Amino acid sequence: xxxxERRQESVQQQKAKIRRRYQGIDSEKIHVIPVTVxxxxxxxxxxxxxxxxxxxVSTGDPRQTSSYELQKNYYESQVEKHPNWTLVSIYAxxxxxxxxxxxxxxxxRMIEDCKAGKIxxxxxxxxxxxxxxxxDCGQIVRELMDLNPPVGVRFESENLxxxxxxxxxxxxxxxxxxxxxxxxxxxxxxxxxxMRFGSGIFLTPPLLGxxxxxxxxxxxxxxxAKIVRLIFFFYLYGYTCQQIADTLTQLGCxxxxxxxxxxxxxxxxxxxxxRHCGAVRARKTFxxxxxxHKSRKNCGDRLSYFTEDHHEPIIAPEDYFAxxxxxxxxxxxxxxxxxxxxxxxxxxxxGFVAVNPxxxxxxxxxxxxxxxxxxxxxxxxxxxxIEAQPGDFDLRGFEVARAQFFQVIGMPCVTISAxxxxxxxxxxxxxxxxxxxxxxxHPGRKSMAVRPAEEKARHGLRWVRLAGNxxxxxxxxxxxxxxxxxxxxxxxxxxxxxxxxxxxxRSTEGAxxxxxxxxxxxxxxxxxxxxxxxxxxRSPARRAVAAFPASWANSVGDAWYVHGRIQDTMDGCxxxxxxxxxxxxxxxxxxxxxxSDAITGGIxxxxxxxxxxxxxxxx
Numbered sequence: 001x002x003x004x005e006r007r008q009e010s011v012q013q014q015k016a017k018i019r020r021r022y023q024g025i026d027s028e029k030i031h032v033i034p035v036t037v038x039x040x041x042x043x044x045x046x047x048x049x050x051x052x053x054x055x056x057v058s059t060g061d062p063r064q065t066s067s068y069e070l071q072k073n074y075y076e077s078q079v080e081k082h083p084n085w086t087l088v089s090i091y092a093x094x095x096x097x098x099x100x101x102x103x104x105x106x107x108x109r110m111i112e113d114c115k116a117g118k119i120x121x122x123x124x125x126x127x128x129x130x131x132x133x134x135x136d137c138g139q140i141v142r143e144l145m146d147l148n149p150p151v152g153v154r155f156e157s158e159n160l161x162x163x164x165x166x167x168x169x170x171x172x173x174x175x176x177x178x179x180x181x182x183x184x185x186x187x188x189x190x191x192x193x194x195m196r197f198g199s200g201i202f203l204t205p206p207l208l209g210x211x212x213x214x215x216x217x218x219x220x221x222x223x224x225a226k227i228v229r230l231i232f233f234f235y236l237y238g239y240t241c242q243q244i245a246d247t248l249t250q251l252g253c254x255x256x257x258x259x260x261x262x263x264x265x266x267x268x269x270x271x272x273x274x275r276h277c278g279a280v281r282a283r284k285t286f287x288x289x290x291x292x293h294k295s296r297k298n299c300g301d302r303l304s305y306f307t308e309d310h311h312e313p314i315i316a317p318e319d320y321f322a323x324x325x326x327x328x329x330x331x332x333x334x335x336x337x338x339x340x341x342x343x344x345x346x347x348x349x350x351g352f353v354a355v356n357p358x359x360x361x362x363x364x365x366x367x368x369x370x371x372x373x374x375x376x377x378x379x380x381x382x383x384x385x386i387e388a389q390p391g392d393f394d395l396r397g398f399e400v401a402r403a404q405f406f407q408v409i410g411m412p413c414v415t416i417s418a419x420x421x422x423x424x425x426x427x428x429x430x431x432x433x434x435x436x437x438x439x440x441x442h443p444g445r446k447s448m449a450v451r452p453a454e455e456k457a458r459h460g461l462r463w464v465r466l467a468g469n470x471x472x473x474x475x476x477x478x479x480x481x482x483x484x485x486x487x488x489x490x491x492x493x494x495x496x497x498x499x500x501x502x503x504x505x506r507s508t509e510g511a512x513x514x515x516x517x518x519x520x521x522x523x524x525x526x527x528x529x530x531x532x533x534x535x536x537x538r539s540p541a542r543r544a545v546a547a548f549p550a551s552w553a554n555s556v557g558d559a560w561y562v563h564g565r566i567q568d569t570m571d572g573c574x575x576x577x578x579x580x581x582x583x584x585x586x587x588x589x590x591x592x593x594x595x596s597d598a599i600t601g602g603i604x605x606x607x608x609x610x611x612x613x614x615x616x617x618x619x
Contacts, residue, residue: 048084052110054124055092068092075123088119114144114151126157207275208256209314218275218311223613225314227253230606231270232315233599235323240330241267251607252614271327277320278313281306319594328360341370342459344440347580348505349512351375352440352449354459354582360481364489368443375444412504412513414450415523416486417497421463421477423450428464430504431511433472436460440582443489448500450513451579459582490517497523509579 055071072090079087091110113119122144124130130153131137141162144151152163209228210218227248234244245262255266274281282305308317341362342354351371356362413424421439427450431437434452438459441448453460465475479486487494502515594602 046084048086049082049120050088050118051079051085051121051123052088052113052119053079053090054107054110054122054130055090056104056107056129057094068094071125078123085121088113111140111144114147117147119151120149122151122153124153124155127155127160130155206256207273208270209276210311220312220314224256226606226610226613228270228276228314229602230610231267232276232319232323233594233602233606235267235271235326236319236594236599237596237603240264241271248610251611253610254614268327271323274320275311276313276315277317278311279306279308279317280310316594325359341366342582343370343374344580344582345374348507348578349440349442349449349451349580351444352442352447352582355439355441355482355486356459357439357461357479358481360485362482362485364443364485367441367485367489371441371443412502412515413499414448414502414513414515415497415499416483418483418487418494419476420479420483423463423474425474427502427513428472428474430513433464435462435464435472437463438582441486441489446490446516446518448515448517450515452510490520492520495525497525499523505578507578512578 053072053075055068055075057068072092075090076087079085089110091106093104093106110119110122114122127137131140141153144153145162150163152161154161204212204216204218207218209221209225211221213219231244231248234247235241239247241264244267245264248262248267249260252260253262254260255262270276341356344350344352344354351374353367353370410426412427412430414427415422428434431450431452436453436455436457437450438453438457439448439450439461461477463475463477464472467473484494486492490498492498498517498520500515500517500520502513505512505514
């Protein structure tokens with residue numbers, strides 16, 4: 001017998017054994033033990049049941065109180081009709097959505113009582129009252145069914161009892177429908193909000209300093225408005241949010257909700273709310289998921305709406321926007337009244353604006369305006385009408401090659417990225433190893449200057465560190481407060497690094513480094529270029545691909561005479577002063593926001609008023 005035949009015989013023997021095993025035995029020898037515990041039945045009144053009722057209304061509108069009372073009265077009478085039923089409690093949530101169970105305290109308390117063995121049956125109006133979330137509904141019902149003894153849920157509208165075997169499939173179908181209804185309602189509500197906001201009809205939630213008239217319009221509450229003014233004046237004066245909160249608590253002032261204790265968060269909410277200056281911005285947040293109701297800040301994800309002069313302001317718009325700039329700079333150590341940009345008024349650096357290293361509130365337009373106040377609008381070198389002088393070679397049509405195309409080891413170089421500013425060792429040597437420097441920019445000339453500064457100078461930056469060998473080496477300057485503004489001013493892309501080669505200008509006063517940001521070499525990170533780009537373009541010594549502006553494609557540099565005009569502008573430092581101090585531009589003292597003296601007077605006037613009114617409220 002070969003191998004195949006032996007294998008076949010073995011298979012047949014196994015099948016024969018299985019057939020003999022399943023022939024069974026004589027049924028007369030088997031004794032069947034009957035069921036002694038009956039399956040739960042909703043309609044069975046013989047078994048005592050401890051009954052809980054769950055009721056929910058989705059909004060806190062007083063008009064929905066009737067819905068809650070009707071549910072409550074109905075189920076109380078239902079329990080009374082069954083002599084063996086005992087009402088444990090009526091669990092009710094008001095003003096909460098059914099798409100999530102996280103905030104429904106009464107619902108969660110009821111489930112905990114079920115797990116503790118206090119409840120046998122739950123009565124509720126419908127699946128949508130119990131849960132609109134398909135997953136939550138199925139999970140909770142299964143948990144209740146797995147308890148010992150199991151807890152059943154009776155849904156009146158669907159005529160469904162979960163402890164019946166055929167109930168689970170129906171439950172899943174109806175809960176899915178309830179969830180879809182919730183999604184449709186959410187979309188309809190969002191569409192309604194969009195139409196309201198687009199027509200200038202804004203929501204008016206309770207706001208400190210205002211009451212609402214019968215039409216829902218904001219009307220100043222003068223008693224509360226004094227507290228709002230005091231908060232803004234305190235912050236303009238230099239108080240922190242926590243200091244303001246502590247002061248208002250001591251003065252006995254009350255929040256809009258009547259709380260006697262203030263927090264830094266509540267103060268920040270007042271300072272950030274544009275409605276105090278008469279404007280309205282709608283759709284600051286949105287809810288991307290209708291199931292979990294978690295709101296997110298609207299950073300351009302949805303349409304937003306803004307209007308000015310919507311209602312009577314408590315705070316002048318200029319003061320409000322001044323406070324917003326102070327708030328945006330608080331994390332950088334900004335304190336006190338808003339600073340001003342300082343500009344060099346004369347000398348070779350006339351029109352250069354000192355970069356404020358600790359104030360993020362300034363924008364590119366602020367630097368341009370500050371520079372133009374001193375030197376006027378920029379002049380285009382190419383339109384200057386430069387001509388060859390008699391006896392000189394006519395070099396029109398010739399170009400001066402850019403330094404970026406050469407390996408110039410001894411040139412000053414600065415690398416700027418979103419993380420910080422880093423100068424090479426040559427820069428430190430050129431400025432005689434100064435410990436601190438000042439950065440200045442000239443928007444018209446598209447230039448950045450670096451010059452030595454005193455340690456305690458207003459705009460001083462530490463740019464060196466002491467290495468182990470005793471030499472001063474360059475250190476990264478963290479510029480979270482000003483680098484985004486430089487990128488905006490220079491027209492750069494936030495994801496890229498930029499490397500600029502510069503020149504050193506000297507006079508009897510000292511030395512200054514000058515960089516022309518249009519000549520920047522662009523360093524594109526590997527993550528942007530991709531694998532193919534790295535293989536083709538990147539040099540082994542670098543972690544990024546070097547690129548140059550598209551405007552350089554058809555030239556090797558600037559025209560000879562244009563280069564001469566730029567160089568005269570940047571390199572004529574031996575003629576005039578290099579270290580002229582930067583100060584506020586002429587006319588910058590004409591500030592629109594409240595002056596410090598007026599702020600001080602306002603605080604002194606308001607404190608006794610709010611203190612008297614706070615004492616009256618407390619009494």
